[in-house]
Amino acid sequence: MSQFDEREEWYEFNNETVEALLADGSQEDATYTMEHHLASSNFELLEKAAVDAFKAGxxxxxxxxxxLDDGGMVFCFDAIAERTLNLDTLKNDTDALLKIADKHKVxxxxWGTYFIPTED
Known part of the structure; x- marks a missing residue:
């Protein structure tokens, strides 16, 4: 099964994360730095994925x-985008990066972001 086939689980993650940020008082209309994480034990494959992520914007x-905890080594990078907490946009970004990950076998x-407090 490809990672893209498991995208519904990532959509649920997106929903839960956005709901948690808002429930904790993070700004709903702020622009957030979204850091999507990709990893591989093969640097060359990861590098190709990074090029495609860059080409995707x-x-x-x-x-x-x-x-890793087991002593193994892994290479990783972040694919970063400035986004609002719009679930459709997050879904599109997730889809794009899952396809890139599958293509390059990484x-x-x-993803993660930072809490932005509501201005009173």
Whole structure:
């Protein structure tokens, strides 16, 4: 099964994350820095995925090498986009990056962002 075939789980993650941010008081209409995470033990495959993510309109960070809990090594990078908390936009970004991950046989590991407090 491809990662894209599991996209409904990522859509649920998107919904839960946005709901949690808003429930905690983060600004609904703010622009957020969305950091999507991709990883692979193969640097060359990850590099090709980074090029495609860049071509798809994402800012791409330099790859980092991380040690896993089991002692293995993995390379990772972030595909970054400035977005509002619009679920349709998040869905489109998720779809694009899942397809890139499948194409290059790298792992899509979700996204994160930062809390932006509501201005009183």
């Amino acid at each position: 994402f800012e791409v960070t330099d790859a980092e090498e991380l040690m 792992h899509y590991d979700g």
